Amino acid sequence: MKIVVAYSGGLDTSVLLKWLKEKYNAEIIAYCADVGQADELDGLEAKALATGASKCYIGDLKETFARDYIYPMFQANALYEGRYLLGTSIARPCITKDMIDIAIKEGADAIAHGATGKGNDQVRFELAANALAPQLKVIAPWRDDEFRKQFPGRSEMIAYAESHGIPIRQSMKKPYSMDRNLLHISFEAGMLEDIWYDATTEKDRAMYVLSVSPEEAPDTPQYVQLLFEKGNVIGLATEGIEDIMKETGVTAEGTRGEYTLLSPYGVMMVLNTLGGKHGIGRIDIVENRFVGMKSRGVYETPGGTILLAAHRDLETLTVDREAQKVRDSLIPEYAAMVYNGFWFAPEREAIQALVTKTQETVNGEVRLKLYKGNVMQAGRRSPNSLYSEEIATMEGGYEELYNQNDATGFIALNGLRLKQFSRVNNK
Known part of the structure; x- marks a missing residue:
């Protein structure tokens, strides 16, 4: 039997890898x-091989993740329960697809993951x-009674790792769990399971990775301009962008006027750095898991917060009212x-196809001001702008474009049903 295992190199997946090899007498990839x-x-590949894997694949999906998953989702302005930017959620289909491609290439019989039986990731992975x-076949050891009986806690896992020669880092476990990708970092469990616990205090500032606290952000705001083409950011303009690109290893794909053109991955890297510098993108929420329970999560999504604000702002200018309402x-x-x-x-x-259609006119520029955790709109312009100063002006004139007398009939027809309902029911 041959099994491809989702592997992070941590204690849990290292133990899981060895356990699967023993239980199924299988070749593990x-x-x-x-x-x-x-x-x-x-050091991940060396550790996987030392733990018993015959091979270790590390899929470089950063650009794919940004282009084919983050960007389409942000074209839809997707927010779960009005607040969560879906950072962990959107990474799972990207990871699973590449893992399955490897499994098919290797002729594997099964794939396995280390998601617990209480979380959302098991569902995302398997669907x-x-x-x-x-x-x-999909194997989920944490839903295996034998596995849970053998490893009721972390100490049993450490003992198993030591007895089987599995290399592990001997360090105290952080009082929370963390999951990181290009879009965000999530923090759960540990002290965060107390929903009254304040995770914004000075003693918890070391927990955060992508952003400074708003209190520690610069006292001077920073402007950033985003260049959009069909609903996607293709270029950025801001002070110090060359230094940020050097720091993050991002290379330009060209220039257009004042804008530096970047790949989707490059855009996310630069926006994460900018947003993090100004304390943008931290949220603390209680959400409804698909499996039925409520859970608390603390998230850092600096670049995504900026991207969503800019995209929504440009859409107000370029998308037809009724098309936007349907979307x-x-x-x-x-x-x-x-x-x-x-x-x-x-x-x-199917919904994505509708979203893509609405993005055909989302072209132009948005200017934002970043300051101490806030993203403020500071201007927008577009060749597809539906805004007309001549129509909207309060200064009069331009009656050929908008005749105010037309509003009389418009109001009368829209008010007809309200009048009739009142006549009948409010005698």
Whole structure:
């Protein structure tokens, strides 16, 4: 038997890898996706091989993740329960697809993951697998009674690792769990399970990775301009962008006027750095998991927060009112599909087609001011602008474009049903 295992190099997945090899007498292939975890991948391949894997694949998905997952989702302005920018949710279908491609290439019989039986990730992983490769068996050790009995806690895992020669870092566990990718970092569990716990105090500032606290952000605001083409950011202009690009290893794809043209990955890297510098994108929420329970999460999404603010602002200028109304009516459902793991479902793809159509005119520029955790609109312009100063002006004139007398009949017709309802029911 051959199993491809989702592998991060941490204690849990290292133990899981060895346990699967023993239980199923299987060849184990480790798989890890690089979706922007930074230095978390250092030494991963050597560790996987030392733990018992015959091979270790590390998929470089950073550009794919930004282009094919983050960007389409932000074209839809997706927010789960009105607040969560879906950073963990949207990474899962990207990771699963590449892992399945490897499993098919290797002729594997099954794939396995280390998601627990209480979380959303097990659902996201397996629904994606069902849609993409229904012939593959999916193994979830945390839903195996034998596995949970053998490893009721972290101490048993450490003992198992030591007895089996699994290399682990002997360090105190952080009082929370963390998941990082290009779009965000999430923090859960530990002290955060107390929903009255204040995670904004000075003693908790070391927890955050992508952003400074608003209190520590610069006292001077910074402007950033975003250049859009069909609903996607293709260029940025801001003070010090060359230094940010050098710091993050991002290269330009050209210039257009004052804008530096960047790939989707480059845009996210620069916006994350900018937003983080100004304390942007931190939220603390209690959300409804798909499996039925409520959970608390603290999230850092600096670049995504800026991107969403800019995109929504430009749409107010360039998208027809009724088309936007139809699209927006579907967004809560779209966001729930992403959160619940239905990225590869036909209904999500159908809504995405509608979203793509609405983005044809979302071209132009947005200027934002970043200051101490806030993203403030500071200007927008577009060759597809539906705004007309001549029509909207309060200074009079231009009667050929808008005759105010026409409003009399408009109001009368819209008020007819209200008058009739009142006559009948409010005697």
